[in-house]
Amino acid sequence: MTSIFSIILTVLTILKHESSKLELEIQSARDVNNKLLHDLSFLKSEWAFLASPKNIEKLSNTHLDYQNASLISLEDFLEIRNKLKSLK
Numbered sequence: 001m002t003s004i005f006s007i008i009l010t011v012l013t014i015l016k017h018e019s020s021k022l023e024l025e026i027q028s029a030r031d032v033n034n035k036l037l038h039d040l041s042f043l044k045s046e047w048a049f050l051a052s053p054k055n056i057e058k059l060s061n062t063h064l065d066y067q068n069a070s071l072i073s074l075e076d077f078l079e080i081r082n083k084l085k086s087l088k
Contacts, residue, residue, distance in 0.1 A: 049055060060066070072080075
């Protein structure tokens with residue numbers, strides 16, 4: 001009877017140790033998940049700033065040498081299209 005009782009206590013001790021190790025691993029995984037969620041929200045806010053139209057306009061004015069283009073009228077476009085069709 002004593003030996004069965006000691007075996008049961010030993011098994012319970014081992015199970016408790018294993019369950020505490022699993023709890024530590026779960027907590028570690030939760031900590032990593034929370035850090036990743038925090039990093040994701042930070043990156044989303046950074047992207048929102050970088051992709052904002054105001055910031056893109058500022059960067060393009062600073063780094064790109066572009067000139068405004070004028071649009072052609074519909075009549076001119078149709079005339080060009082008809083000329084191209086007649087060349088084919």
